[in-house]
Amino acid sequence: MPEIYREKHRVVYYETDVSGQISLGKLVDLLMLASYDQGKALGMSEEKLNEQGYGWVITQHLLEINRLPKRDEQITLETKATAYNRYFCYRDFAIYDLAGELLAKMHTAFVLLDLKTRKISRITEAVIAPFAPEAIKTIERLPSPGKLTTVDAKKEYQVRFWDIDTNHHVNNVHYIEWMLDALDADFLLNYEPVALNIKYEHELHYGDTCESKVQIIREPELITVHEIKKTDTLSCTAKVSWRPRQ
Amino acid sequence: MPEIYREKHRVVYYETDVSGQISLGKLVDLLMLASYDQGKALGMSEEKLNEQGYGWVITQHLLEINRLPKRDEQITLETKATAYNRYFCYRDFAIYDLAGELLAKMHTAFVLLDLKTRKISRITEAVIAPFAPEAIKTIERLPSPGKLTTVDAKKEYQVRFWDIDTNHHVNNVHYIEWMLDALDADFLLNYEPVALNIKYEHELHYGDTCESKVQIIREPELITVHEIKKTDTLSCTAKVSWRPRQ
Incomplete structure (x- = not known):
């Protein structure tokens, strides 16, 4: 056990x-x-x-x-x-x-x-x-966060000294901050996250610059799809489900 | 008391x-x-x-x-x-x-x-x-952090959603991160701060972009002088004393 x-x-x-x-x-x-x-x-x-x-x-x-x-x-x-x-x-x-x-x-x-x-x-x-x-012998098949089909907002982020952890790459938590910050304050004040599926593809290092892109899907449920890329290399993808703040 | x-x-x-x-x-x-x-x-x-x-x-x-x-x-x-x-x-x-x-x-x-x-x-x-x-009746005269006479490094920062506190402006701690991050990783890995004098002049808000500038003075002691400006408005100044990491 x-x-x-x-x-x-x-x-x-x-x-x-x-x-x-x-x-x-x-x-x-x-x-x-x-x-x-x-x-x-x-x-x-x-x-x-x-x-x-x-x-x-x-x-x-x-x-x-x-x-x-x-x-x-x-x-x-x-x-x-x-x-x-x-x-x-x-x-x-x-x-x-x-x-x-x-x-x-x-x-x-x-x-x-x-x-x-x-x-x-x-x-x-x-x-x-x-x-x-x-x-176990098997590999878990976890659901994919999906891909953006259009870009509703994007922001650039440069990796800072304090984004780096003891593995000498960007800590997993900072991707979440970059993804959500690419949405604007109005969105973040009106909605709260209820689910997150985030998948890490390629590590980022000190001094790297990346772009955080987001697509907002409003029907049938409010969902945002995110990607973080360093030039053409996909670093991280995510899907977030939201509900109005109570 | x-x-x-x-x-x-x-x-x-x-x-x-x-x-x-x-x-x-x-x-x-x-x-x-x-x-x-x-x-x-x-x-x-x-x-x-x-x-x-x-x-x-x-x-x-x-x-x-x-x-x-x-x-x-x-x-x-x-x-x-x-x-x-x-x-x-x-x-x-x-x-x-x-x-x-x-x-x-x-x-x-x-x-x-x-x-x-x-x-x-x-x-x-x-x-x-x-x-x-x-x-008390008097106002304390606290030492000034001083001004930059030259710029050895600078970086731009955009205010993020999570930089804002309940006073609806950038929390005082984030200025410290922007100031020190403008130094490079080599500097931050080799030296540790022993003193900080930071003075706040004008508040910054969500979506603002600011520039963090630093001057490095090596003699007689290692000191860095910092300023954060939004275009021409001085937002914050600081002086930091350093020693080699032990």
Whole structure:
């Protein structure tokens, strides 16, 4: 049975936007923290992995939101590594409020990056055993975020020093911020995200410039489709579902 | 005697840079959080102030750093409102490690912004009394960060949705990130900040574009002088002292 890890967190004001709700990027930051802390608690920390020349890298997040936590709200973060095959590790995340209500859940696919060759490495027993996921032979077929058919808005972003993480590339959370920021403030003030499917294709590095493009589909449901490209190289795609803020 | 407020915090990985030390922006975020939490604890929260049409705005920070806290380190944040006059409130901040060593201290000048007129408002007894600062007649003469005499590097930044705080302008912390990011990664990997004097002149809003310029002075000590301008309007100036990373 997979090891389950839980920790409490108080949402603080700089994790929220002007609506007082947590921003989508910070929400994913918190879930990534739970996974980082589990590694530490089980003796297989990110630092230890880095020393061995490896780092966990996200290939896809599938996030569903029932309610975004608010400024000063106490929440519980939960995670477990559910399964792994030769190259992928799959993880489930959940966020609960004080009453035990499920606020959000996320399913994430990780690969192990060789920090020297920048290539995907086979997952070794030593690295994965502490988390006790199920060993599987199959590769999960996760839904694709889809492609833009037209561009409704776009913005350019230059990678900053603080966008880079210990894997020496742009941290997965910053793509989410670039994607959503390409929508304008009116949109972001009127709607809140209920689902995110984000898929990472090619890493970006310090000093790179990329373009964040978005298509807004209003019928039958409000959906935005996103892509981030560095010149012609697709770095990341995503689909976000929205509802009016309550 | 001023009310003293303390809270504990664990520095988490997304608050640190690739060196494993907290970033200067996040360090100031944490201190601002302590001040926000004190307001809440004393019944004069930022939300309550916002409802009355006001918000606290920073005019200057003077920060001195003995040692930057590291990833996963437990620290204590401390703050008190030391004094106030007709228009300014002065606050002291400190960060201690588990052994009680002083890691950093900051002195900050605040003014009260009228959120409708966007003008500075006189500080009322009702707003300030819970913090019990000393009432003074004088205005503190804080040192000026100085001006650039030449430009060694510059970068452009566009204000993003998540740069905006409940005062509906760019939060003070983002200026620090724009200023330091205008230095390149080599500089930021080789040196760490030991002091910051940052002065805020004109607010920036959503969608604004600004230019962050920096001059690097190497003798007799390593100092950088910064300015952020929106076209011809000076938004913010700063001086940062550095030492080689240990």
